[in-house]
Amino acid sequence: MAEYVTFTVNGIERTVAAQPARFLLDVLRDELHLTGAKRGCDNGTCGTCVVVLDGRAVKSCNVPVEKLDGTTVLTVEGLSDGKTLHPIQQALIEAGAVQCGFCIPGIAMELYALFEEELDATEDRIRRALNRHLCRCTGYEAIWEGALLAQERMRELEIRS
Amino acid sequence: MEFKYIGKSLTRPDAVRKVTGKAIFLDDIYLPGMLHASILRPPIAHARIVEIDTRAAQREPGVVKVVTGADCDVRYGDNIKDLRPMAKDKVRHIGEPVAAVIADTPQHAEAAMQKIEVTYQPLPVYTDARDAMADDAVLIHEQNGEYWTLPTLNPIAGTNIANYYHLTKGRAEAGFEEADVIVEGEFLYPFGSCAALEPHGSIVWFKEDNTIEVWSTSICPFIIREDLAHAYGIPVADVRVHIPELGGCFGYKSDITVEQTIAYIANFVPGHPVKWVASRQEDFTSTLIGHGIRTRMKLGARHDGTFVALKTKVYHATGAYADTGVNVTIGATHNSTGPYEFPHCDLEGYCVYTNTPPVGAFRGYGHQETQFAIERLIDILARKLGASPLEVREKNYLTAGKVNALGERMWESNGDVVQCAQKVERAIFAHQKPKEDDTYYYGRGFAALMKSPKGAPFSTKGCYIKLNIDGSASINMGGAEVGQGLRTVVQQIAAEALQIPPQKIRVYPEIDTQYCPYEWQTIGSMFTIQGGRAIIRAANKVIHTLKQTAAQVLRCDVDMLDYDGEHVYLRSDPAVRVPITRLVRGYMYENGMTIGELAHSVSDARLPRYSDPDPETGQGNMGVTYTFGAQACELRIEKKTGKIIIDHFASSFDVGKVINPQQIRGQVVGGVLMAIGATLYEKLDFDAEGRLRNPQYFQYHIPTLKDIPGKQTVEFVETPSAIGPFGARGLGEHPVIGVAPAILNAIYDAVGIDYYDIPITPERLKQDVQVRKFASLQVRKSASVQSDAADEGAA
Numbered sequence: 037m038a039e040y041v042t043f044t045v046n047g048i049e050r051t052v053a054a055q056p057a058r059f060l061l062d063v064l065r066d067e068l069h070l071t072g073a074k075r076g077c078d079n080g081t082c083g084t085c086v087v088v089l090d091g092r093a094v095k096s097c098n099v100p101v102e103k104l105d106g107t108t109v110l111t112v113e114g115l116s117d118g119k120t121l122h123p124i125q126q127a128l129i130e131a132g133a134v135q136c137g138f139c140i141p142g143i144a145m146e147l148y149a150l151f152e153e154e155l156d157a158t159e160d161r162i163r164r165a166l167n168r169h170l171c172r173c174t175g176y177e178a179i180w181e182g183a184l185l186a187q188e189r190m191r192e193l194e195i196r197s
Numbered sequence: 198m199e200f201k202y203i204g205k206s207l208t209r210p211d212a213v214r215k216v217t218g219k220a221i222f223l224d225d226i227y228l229p230g231m232l233h234a235s236i237l238r239p240p241i242a243h244a245r246i247v248e249i250d251t252r253a254a255q256r257e258p259g260v261v262k263v264v265t266g267a268d269c270d271v272r273y274g275d276n277i278k279d280l281r282p283m284a285k286d287k288v289r290h291i292g293e294p295v296a297a298v299i300a301d302t303p304q305h306a307e308a309a310m311q312k313i314e315v316t317y318q319p320l321p322v323y324t325d326a327r328d329a330m331a332d333d334a335v336l337i338h339e340q341n342g343e344y345w346t347l348p349t350l351n352p353i354a355g356t357n358i359a360n361y362y363h364l365t366k367g368r369a370e371a372g373f374e375e376a377d378v379i380v381e382g383e384f385l386y387p388f389g390s391c392a393a394l395e396p397h398g399s400i401v402w403f404k405e406d407n408t409i410e411v412w413s414t415s416i417c418p419f420i421i422r423e424d425l426a427h428a429y430g431i432p433v434a435d436v437r438v439h440i441p442e443l444g445g446c447f448g449y450k451s452d453i454t455v456e457q458t459i460a461y462i463a464n465f466v467p468g469h470p471v472k473w474v475a476s477r478q479e480d481f482t483s484t485l486i487g488h489g490i491r492t493r494m495k496l497g498a499r500h501d502g503t504f505v506a507l508k509t510k511v512y513h514a515t516g517a518y519a520d521t522g523v524n525v526t527i528g529a530t531h532n533s534t535g536p537y538e539f540p541h542c543d544l545e546g547y548c549v550y551t552n553t554p555p556v557g558a559f560r561g562y563g564h565q566e567t568q569f570a571i572e573r574l575i576d577i578l579a580r581k582l583g584a585s586p587l588e589v590r591e592k593n594y595l596t597a598g599k600v601n602a603l604g605e606r607m608w609e610s611n612g613d614v615v616q617c618a619q620k621v622e623r624a625i626f627a628h629q630k631p632k633e634d635d636t637y638y639y640g641r642g643f644a645a646l647m648k649s650p651k652g653a654p655f656s657t658k659g660c661y662i663k664l665n666i667d668g669s670a671s672i673n674m675g676g677a678e679v680g681q682g683l684r685t686v687v688q689q690i691a692a693e694a695l696q697i698p699p700q701k702i703r704v705y706p707e708i709d710t711q712y713c714p715y716e717w718q719t720i721g722s723m724f725t726i727q728g729g730r731a732i733i734r735a736a737n738k739v740i741h742t743l744k745q746t747a748a749q750v751l752r753c754d755v756d757m758l759d760y761d762g763e764h765v766y767l768r769s770d771p772a773v774r775v776p777i778t779r780l781v782r783g784y785m786y787e788n789g790m791t792i793g794e795l796a797h798s799v800s801d802a803r804l805p806r807y808s809d810p811d812p813e814t815g816q817g818n819m820g821v822t823y824t825f826g827a828q829a830c831e832l833r834i835e836k837k838t839g840k841i842i843i844d845h846f847a848s849s850f851d852v853g854k855v856i857n858p859q860q861i862r863g864q865v866v867g868g869v870l871m872a873i874g875a876t877l878y879e880k881l882d883f884d885a886e887g888r889l890r891n892p893q894y895f896q897y898h899i900p901t902l903k904d905i906p907g908k909q910t911v912e913f914v915e916t917p918s919a920i921g922p923f924g925a926r927g928l929g930e931h932p933v934i935g936v937a938p939a940i941l942n943a944i945y946d947a948v949g950i951d952y953y954d955i956p957i958t959p960e961r962l963k964q965d966v967q968v969r970k971f972a973s974l975q976v977r978k979s980a981s982v983q984s985d986a987a988d989e990g991a992a
């Protein structure tokens with residue numbers, strides 16, 4: 037096992053110690069101080085820690101550090117460009133999907149991975165992706181509408197470009 | 198009245214920082230020199246602590262200090278001072294803090310915590326209120342009756358009854374003499390968890406200058422400030438409490454929960470901030486849980502369906518400490534009438550110590566728990582009378598001129614439950630229900646509801662307004678945004694009151710007791726009502742200040758001046774005017790001379806004429822303002838599995854005035870789903886030893902996207918309130934109240950089974966339907982045997 041792993045987070049190369057029993061979420065939050073991914077449970081159930089790892093939405097609390105070498109990670113902090121929101125973020129806001137805001141970074145990253153992979157994802161596939169996330173505030177209605185709106189916006193952008 | 202900014206779906210001012218992951222929650226805070234705490238919890242729910250051996254833990258890497266409660270002399274509580282920050286001689290529930298490790302990292306702290314060895318001497322465990330009330334029950338608090346309590350409380354010394362509340366109206370139980378029909382039942386609303394996605398946590402820092410600085414996941418920073426100042430003997434002004442972004446609350450981040458414990462631990466390492474964040478398991482066992490209410494109810498009515506008398510006995514398993522649960526019991530008791538008038542009431546509430554984690558608010562103070570009982574019982578009564586359950590209700594609603602159990606008279610301005618009922622009736626009952634088929638049973642059910650705030654004598658909310666040099670406004674309040682959309686409401690009400698566009702209104706994003714005006718606590722669906730009123734009062738003051746300065750400039754009387762958000766002008770000649778940008782710091786003449794005052798103001802509001810209960814009758818102005826509503830649903834039960842599918846859920850509330858249509862729908866839709874969870878599967882499952890069997894999200898299931906109703910109808914009635922801002926009423930906790938009874942009434946409608954408790958899981962329902970089928974077969978069989986016998990007799 038390598039003592040250190042080097043991987044890319046939001047476009048910046050990072051090298052961190054590969055200690056045992058340490059996970060991507062620990063590195064992001066405690067070491068890189070990227071606190072957009074949240075810790076809502078102890079065992080990969082709630083989805084608040086979801087980030088995008090090599091194009092896939094993963095629960096970062098379940099990804100051991102030693103598996104990170106050479107990978108590319110995108111967290112919610114890297115989703116917008118610092119000035120303009122990503123269409124997914126804009127859509128979630130407009131749909132009223134943001135209440136307490138604790139689940140929303142994970143949901144935004146889940147949708148990003150999904151629509152980047154398959155912009156024409158079926159409703160069934162979107163539903164399955166969102167089912168990996170818990171939200172205690174919204175009753176999911178606005179999250180669902182936000183997801184569909186995000187898909188529509190991203191399609192429009194693709195047609196235009 | 199025409200509104201410019203009220204009634205529109207403005208975007209929440211905090212949405213961008215939340216969706217970009219930049220909102221700072223408690224666990225996102227890292228302070229220089231910060232240490233971490235891990236807390237040991239007992240393996241048994243009721244025991245004497247014989248010995249705690251910390252030697253092995255002390256030797257673990259990174260350990261700074263190991264802490265026990267052996268020398269703890271702090272007692273706290275705002276209603277009953279029965280709480281300790283750490284167990285001293287005894288543990289009373291499985292989530293209780295027994296010892297703690299302070300270390301350099303959370304991992305080191307936790308590893309060392311596992312090495313602490315404790316010897317316990319077990320005591321009998323009570324998880325049910327009535328067991329704990331038995332004559333021979335061991336006392337969970339030997340000191341019950343000796344603790345300081347609010348003067349309105351009534352603990353019964355020598356028992357486990359932490360408080361007894363008795364409310365009578367009319368002839369009380371004697372009123373049943375006037376009844377033609379009586380129905381009775383016993384109902385149970387089991388323990389549940391608010392289970393917000395963000396767990397509880399605190400950072401406490403005792404400083405060298407003898408001050409304390411705190412960050413916490415709480416909605417009552419001012420209570421924490423006062424409690425800590427009192428516990429550590431320093432001025433209240435020397436405790437500073439910050440509330441970061443809050444990831445949901447639903448009740449269990451109200452009152453003081455974990456803060457005294459973390460302060461007690463941090464006090465052992467002065468100079469270092471100490472952080473503790475609950476694991477999900479601790480969030481379930483070591484903060485506050487909800488409900489645990491058993492309701493024995495008897496309802497008397499006349500043949501025509503008019504209600505005569507109600508008798509309620511609330512047995513509340515309030516948990517190991519009653520400070521936070523006692524108001525839940527009282528609320529459950531006086532709200533057990535539901536939105537109906539009873540000439541005679543005899544309502545008793547027993548708040549009982551049990552060996553379970555303490556109960557606190559959970560989207561209401563006992564409202565959903567006992568209104569579950571009354572709404573089920575009314576359906577049962579209607580069947581007995583052979584009447585329509587909706588018509589029976591309509592005869593008895595608390596409409597204008599009626600008097601509730603507390604003795605409060607209802608006026609038109611209290612809202613219109615009849616219209617709410619009609620709206621959901623149209624949504625759910627206007628069409629024929631589908632006939633039973635091979636796959637499904639179909640049912641429909643209804644429930645009406647009411648809820649007042651949970652007030653207190655000084656339930657004050659303050660507001661500070663500062664007008665800026667460009668005509669923008671800064672609003673500073675101490676109300677906690679937990680996701681409900683409080684900041685948007687503040688922005689919209691301030692915009693309306695100041696007639697300044699919301700884009701120019703900045704709501705302060707953080708709560709800090711050093712800078713925020715006082716706020717009692719953001720509970721009980723009362724921020725919009727009182728906070729909104731505080732904003733209007735502060736706005737009127739600041740407008741008056743502008744006018745006073747302008748009166749000097751324009752050389753006229755103040756009462757000749759009007760204000761439109763941009764100018765102060767002469768009513769008789771609007772061309773004579775001063776822009777407010779030239780008035781906010783006072784006015785400056787061309788030669789640099791200045792007159793007038795800074796345009797800022799502070800004001801507050803509380804519930805008008807709120808009063809404590811009368812010691813004799815239990816009555817009093819404890820509600821002050823009410824929001825009425827009605828809910829109904831249409832469901833299917835899958836025959837093969839017993840699975841309940843909610844096809845359509847409808848809710849209607851008389852909110853007086855909708856401030857933000859998008860947010861209010863979100864509040865209702867989310868509340869309904871939360872209560873669907875409670876009705877169909879959520880339950881904290883304590884074994885007989887008081888151990889929690891399901892302290893994780895994968896065991897305690899909360900609803901996911903796949904569980905949402907096929908459709909939710911949400912409609913509002915807008916009868917202006919005489920109290921709230923622009924006629925608005927509270928709507929936070931209300932959407933959960935009628936859900937369980939509406940679903941259970943629909944289950945009866947579908948399969949003819951009366952349930953008296955929740956949750957109704959598919960396994961349970963499937964089995965009960967089978968048993969019922971079998972029983973009805975038996976009945977039919979025996980009926981046919983009898984008729985055969987009769988035939989023979991005739992022959």
